[in-house]
């Protein structure tokens with residue numbers, strides 16, 4: 042069934058503006074984003090080693106358009122890195138993801154939607170757990186550290202935003218975080 046994917050340009054532009062206007066106050070967010078990207082790049086070979094085997098044989102691939110959408114936390118991270126986003130346009134949510142190629146996802150792992158990066162199916166986990174030595178344990182430790190970093194990044198951004206705007210809001214209330222809410226009115230950018 043076709044369903045309309047709402048564009049997130051409004052949210053993305055808002056976050057981009059916040060970083061452009063208040064870069065001096067968002068230095069810690071930027072540092073955390075760089076650290077997170079580096080951490081993801083470090084665990085990429087281990088994940089890739091397993092997805093290249095398990096996912097290539099998968100008959101029910103999870104990579105569909107429905108999942109290829111940034112959340113507001115993702116947008117904060119992307120703009121903290123000084124990068125920009127691209128419009129997804131209108132796509133069939135149930136169809137193979139626009140970013141999927143014969144060689145796997147075309148996006149750098151660290152720049153994929155967080156929903157993609159935090160998802161590991163049972164088959165994938167089973168393969169990883171069988172990795173020799175401490176490989177899986179090290180990966181698991183790294184993933185936990187990255188999860189903490191991600192939350193720290195989001196919390197720091199929110200704390201700074203609230204301090205600048207005078208609001209006390211959760212990030213999901215502050216900036217449209219999902220396609221369902223992406224057209225909702227958002228509060229004004231901090232002045």
Ligand code: SF4
Pocket residue numbers: 092095096099100101102103104161162163164165
């Ligand atoms: S992560 Fe799991 S469900 Fe998704 S493509 Fe790979 S094997 Fe299939």
Ligand code: SF4
Pocket residue numbers: 103104105106108109138139140141142145146147148153154157
């Ligand atoms: S991992 Fe890449 S190809 Fe798969 S759903 Fe996410 S963006 Fe699409």
